[in-house]
Amino acid sequence: MKEILDILERDGRATAEKISAMTGTPRESIQETIKHAEEEKIILKYKAVINWEKVGKEEVWALIEVRVKPQEDVGFDAIAQRISRFPSTHSVYLISGTYDLLVVVKGKSMQDVSSFVARKLSLLPSVLRTTSHFMLKRYKDDGEILDGGEEEKRLPLSL
């Protein structure tokens, strides 16, 4: 199963037929595994990695460090889940070190992101403090180097 997931993580469009050829596992068994992984939410969704800058889409991203007061019984989970429900949050992680949660926020403008932080995030009970870092440029995303990956430099024929 891990081998199949590994292939799909790199190429979400790989068909069962192709994965079967790559691994030598019968196609039916691949289909079954994928179906199971989808049902069990092991595979959450299939999507494209897009370089939005190339189509001139204005987007503002920020990494927000959040310090919170853990709550009895639920620790950080309750507040983290609450933050996760806002559609502006792209990712939410519990982090070790000088702060507790790292929240990645995506907005249409700086104003948009600031207002989410000021009016939503920092007003939540148990949020003690936030520090925002606006992202200036993206070099590598989801394991993919944007612009200037390594192109073919080999001779077309060598023995």
Place this chain on the structure above:
Amino acid sequence: MSLIDFRSKVSSRVAKFPPSGIRKFFDLISEEEGVISLGVGEPDFVTPWHIREKAIRSLEDGFTMYTSNSGLSDLREAVSSHLESYYGLSYHPQKEILITVGVSEGLDLAARAILNSQDEVIIPDPSYVSYAPCVLLAGGIPSLVPVFPEDEFKLKAQEVEDHISPATRAILLGYPANPTGAVMEEKDLLPIAHVVHSYNLMVISDEIYSQLVYDGVKHTPFALLPGMRERTILLGGLSKAYAMTGWRIGYACGPEEVIAAMTKIHQYTIMCAPIMGQKAAIEAFHEGGEDVRQMLKEYGHRRSFLLSRLRDIGLPCVKPQGAFYAFPSIKDTHLSSEEFARRLLLEEKVAVVPGMAFGERGEGYVRLCYATPFSTLEEALRRIERFVGRLHM
């Protein structure tokens, strides 16, 4: 017009050499645009970044000088521990290991170090293109022994014995094999070792693809067989497994006297392998194990895919167990391997290597390299399928 007849100025040894059969084909590929190539003999991966970074650092630190003829002591230590930990094979880093400019130099040194004029060397046919020329340049005579698809292109002891003459001095083995992908496991090598012992031969064993084996097959260095360590020159390198072809770093291991003889030639002709390559190689041996595993996994997927597609297309292929080549038969197309490769290039813009480049017995086959990005491999196979479909076999 020149007054000198340059043909008479080239040594007869070189002049009588058969020219590379592949040269014209190479020129043809260079003229075509938009060609996708399965004709390469090197990984599509670039050397892992941490290895490149180490070489950059060594340049920043001013390591731009000669090393000892034998190579950096740390690198010989690394080669020694690598062979020890992978195969339980031990070579003394100071006396039994020489760092070479790739296995290519190692082959030349080995041939020149052990051959007297007119000594014969057994070479499997088909096999890597430089084996026979290296033997010829050293004054020896290649004795080509056919390998057959029925035997999965493994060299058979009986065939070897049939080709032995009083002048036979050595056997040149190259497994895992380029171009066939054949692997000889311990059980396959033992009868060869028996022949080597009976006829008092030496073995030059090119094991450049040793880390690239699939399906749980285990690589057995020839020197590991009983009594064979003192008869074997083991040649290896980092080019294929660590994606370091351009760095030109290889190594030769063998009995002290033979390594000393090879070092003698090496010191006068090469001096030493480039230091930045050697520095990078140390990093590769120490920290590159995971990179090799990742690349091998990827090659494994491509290999299965390629074999499965060749089956669909109807080109029979012995399952290659090592290296990164498939060597399908194109005999059913009734085209020669050159004609097949030429037409495939012109009609579908896919480059493959005609099997005859690897010896007479390679006729009827082409070599496809699956060290190729997956999407390229898929497209190349779509085109090969279209091409073969048109031939109405």
